[in-house]
Amino acid sequence: MNRIKRIAAVLLLITLSYLVYYCWNAFPILTGYSAKMACSCMYLGDRTLKSVEEQELGSFPLKLASVEVQPDSSVVATVAGMAKQTAVFRPGLGCTLVNEISKEELKKQVWQLPVLPEINPDTIDWPMGDRIPVLKLDSVMPNQRELLLPQAVQAAFVNLREDQPVRTRAVLVVHKGELVAEQYAPGFDRHHRQLSWSMAKSITGTLIGMLVKEGKLSLDQPAPVASWKTSTDGRAAITVRQLLQQTSGLDFDENYSKPTDATNMLFRKADMAGYTASHALKVQPGSTFYYSSGNSNILSGILRSTLGDSLYHKYPYEKLFYKLGMYSAVMETDASGNFVGSSYVYATPRDWARLGLLYLQNGNWNNEQLLPENWVKMATEPVAAAPAGEYGFQIWLNAGNPIGSSNRKYPSLPADLYYFSGYEGQQVLMIPSKELVIVRLGQTANSQWFDTETFVNRILTAIQ
Structure with a gap:
């Protein structure tokens, strides 16, 4: 006993x-x-x-x-x-x-911050501003888009079950450059900034592309991370391209169900880029696809070391956001002053749609080429190491494996679909073949409670 x-x-x-x-x-x-x-x-x-x-x-x-x-x-x-x-x-x-x-x-802390232009977006036509021109009807009778599109959008706000709150907060549809549908949940409107979560990665990738266009970075050069230059474990060979493609090979645990590298980085560390860069190699760079918020924050650190503090905190605004009319966008920093390039960007739904439209236009805005002319093509080419052809340069793809499309994320949706994606259902989806940008923002705790494939198919049916 x-x-x-x-x-x-x-x-x-x-x-x-x-x-x-x-x-x-x-x-x-x-x-x-x-x-x-x-x-x-x-x-x-x-x-x-x-x-x-x-x-x-x-x-x-x-x-x-x-x-x-x-x-x-x-x-x-x-x-x-x-x-x-x-x-x-x-x-x-x-x-x-x-x-x-x-x-x-x-x-x-004192950083060189941008000056917000004194512009009233409500006085400027979409997409540079928020004034939406009245669309001319093709005939006296409403067409299919006008009949079906409001129903398709409304369905995104409906709970499948009462104990499974979808909490869709915004849906926007941009077709052939026109903002043709827009709806918000109670308590939200077009002026409310909403969180990116991992859609921020796509902004970080975009900024890297802009530095490539300026000749300040090369995709296949060893990533300019100071602590790696003297390392002897292989990290010095990691390239900018491999960081973009999530094939750095770093031993980083992207798990949010318990205390891990990812949660410690976001909620306990002052310098997220430096923290991630200190991790050892797990596999040979370029050999394995492993989605990691740490890679994105290293890229953010590279942006800073390349631009210097006099330009870094102004660059996204003056060179990207303000050129697109994204006047609401705010990139948040960690305690060291680095943008949290993996997770923390706030912007209105219309501003998220503008970023999607930039990609649909191959990086060109108002006749200015903001990205290399081949950037969108490169950014949406599947990473060889990704088993389902699901990733490019900080962007998710629906390409599927080159040997077949049966393993696509969304089998019934077009293979040229690519999208920015964040935790709890943040999505900006681009379908070039349909000249379509769809924004869905919300706070859906379980991804199974919102059916993206059905949602997009309803919109595709409406615009055909």
Whole structure:
């Protein structure tokens, strides 16, 4: 009997030790996520704390965190007194987690920021502005698009089951350059910035392309990462192309279900690019496709080292966003000043559609070639190491394996579909053969609750 009690006591001790260990590592990530999400949704997304707590932070275990807004435009999240994280809002930079740096040091940072043009988009026609010209009808009777398209868009907002909230917040359809459909969920409109999550990777890839056009970067040169130049483990051979294609070979764990490299990077590290670059090689560069937010943040660090601090924080705005009329866009930084190129861009749905339209136009906007003329073609060519032909340069593809299309992500959709994609259902989908850009933004906790393939097929049927 005593032996059984001793075994039970040992098992209980092991269980408690693991629980303490897990909480010690998980709670800072939980509070970091909560503080950052509440801060950005409020100050950039013009949301109330109540709505964020009910939606983004309303599920377990996120609801364990207590969130408070401070008078100095910061947000503090705590869990049972065991963990505390703070996110600070700074105009032009968005919200930044206070990691490995003091709040005072963070607030003292001074970067060269862009000046927002004094332009009223409502006075300028789409796509450069937000004034939508009245479309002329082909006949007195409504055509198929006018009958079916509103139904196709509306269906994206309908829950399949009451316990599976789709939470679609915006749908836009751009056909042949015209904004032909637009709908928002209650509490949202065309002025609300919405979070990219991993659609930010496609912006990072776009900025790399612009530096290639300027002759400041070469795709097949060793990536200019300072810490790799003296490494002897093979990292010095990793190229810019391999980072774009997610074939760097770095030993980085992209798992969000527990404390991992990805969650530690986003919610506990000041310098996300440097943190990822410090990881060792796992496989030979170029040999294996492995989707990693770390690769995207290394690319963001490369942008900074190439441009220098005098240009870095202005470059995306002056060279890309403002040229497209994307006046709402904000790229958030980590505590070191690097853009979080993997995850944190806020922009209105119309601005996301503009970025998609740039790609549909092969990188040309208002007769100015912003990207290399062959960039979109290269960016949408499947990575050889990707088994289903599903990835290009920080962009997802529907190409399928070259030997057959049966393994395409969306088998019934056109093979030339490519798209920017982010957590919880953020998507900008481009179909060149249909001259189509579709934006769907929301907060769908489970990807199975929203059927992208059916959604896009309804729109394709409507515009034919």
